[in-house]
Amino acid sequence: MASHDLSLRAVPLLALLLAACSGAMASSDPSPSVVVNSGSRGEATAHTLGIPPGHLPPPGSCRVWMPGEPPGHQPPSGDCSRLASRVPPGAWLLYRPATAGRGRGHAKKDKRVVRVTVYGDAGPTILRVFDVATGRLLSEESTR
Numbered sequence: 001m002a003s004h005d006l007s008l009r010a011v012p013l014l015a016l017l018l019a020a021c022s023g024a025m026a027s028s029d030p031s032p033s034v035v036v037n038s039g040s041r042g043e044a045t046a047h048t049l050g051i052p053p054g055h056l057p058p059p060g061s062c063r064v065w066m067p068g069e070p071p072g073h074q075p076p077s078g079d080c081s082r083l084a085s086r087v088p089p090g091a092w093l094l095y096r097p098a099t100a101g102r103g104r105g106h107a108k109k110d111k112r113v114v115r116v117t118v119y120g121d122a123g124p125t126i127l128r129v130f131d132v133a134t135g136r137l138l139s140e141e142s143t144r
Helices: 002-024 080-084
Strands: 062-065 092-095 113-120 123-131 137-142
Touching: 062 080, 080 092
Parallel strands: none
Antiparallel strands: 062 092, 092 113, 113 123, 123 137
């Protein structure tokens, strides 16, 4: 009988722990240095991009990405100069470089990476670079 009473007391504690865990996952930071296909606009703990490779923009293009939205509900890829002026706060601008630079004075670009610019209320705030094949974060810098 004593073990039955103990298990009944554990049920409310378990429910409280589960509620605390789900609340911790609902952060509002739209940081792309985290897994983004977690179903929320929030931050997780892994340092990977988490966008399915087939949903990244093609090399030389950009795509506005709305964290927390399903991949099939994301806006289409397009011209970077046009899309950069239309990124809402909390969204990201994904960019895939098109070619490797040639000769002096040309910036070397690598189509094996995706550049992710995080937009806040006042425009771009953070630039992060991820490896396309692994989704791993390679570098990060502030845009301000």
